[in-house]
Amino acid sequence: MKKYTIGEIAKKYDVSTDTLRYYDKEGLLPFVKKDKANRRYFLESDFQYLDTILCLKRAGVEVKQIALFISLCLQGDCTLESRYDFIKQQEKELEAKIARLSESLDYLRWKKWYYAEANKAKTEEIFFEDGTTQVDSKFYEEYLKNK
Known part of the structure; x- marks a missing residue:
């Protein structure tokens, strides 16, 4: 499975790497993995979450609310x-x-x-x-x- 760097994701979604790091710090990207050198990487399976996060952000949803929603998503069908x-x-x-x-x-x-x-x-x-x-x-x- 292909791994995508934070730079590749930033380019794909037209956001800065700083924005992605901020989202990670604020709990929006709990699905993101880190390699042995502690660098973030993304998988194609993460794209659906990124699409959702960026859509909600464009809609004006607060970061804390988006983090809560992503947390609910990761909990599965019970949410x-x-x-x-x-x-x-x-x-x-x-x-x-x-x-x-x-x-x-x-x-x-x-x-x-x-x-x-x-x-x-x-x-x-x-x-x-x-x-x-x-x-x-x-x-x-x-x-x-x-x-």
């Missing part, structure tokens, strides 16, 4: 329900985060349109309610219709 509940909760939290990010992206797109139009007119006063610096809501409604 299947706990692992399911954990993943279900992470899915719910990520969906909420995506919804918030989507709202932010929509707002940024509105502002991009707003500034593009203001640049064409050489002023943003075209959007203001008469005598104010308040943007007239009809422009946002117009933007929504045309997006």
Whole structure:
């Protein structure tokens, strides 16, 4: 069975070796073995755990929670329900985060349109309610219709 060095894994997963060492120190990599020279090595069977760890990290899950989840995985079938509940909760939290990010992206797109139009007119006063610096809501409604 092929052994992969920490450098090979770092390259494969586009993370730094320092990140992998940190994950090991924090208990995320209890499956990692060490050779006689005390160098970490990984096996192909470790890839499923690495995929999971990096997915959870990208999703914003805290390192301590990921370590707990990996610990549950290594305990076998007796933790299947706990692992399911954990993943279900992470899915719910990520969906909420995506919804918030989507709202932010929509707002940024509105502002991009707003500034593009203001640049064409050489002023943003075209959007203001008469005598104010308040943007007239009809422009946002117009933007929504045309997006």
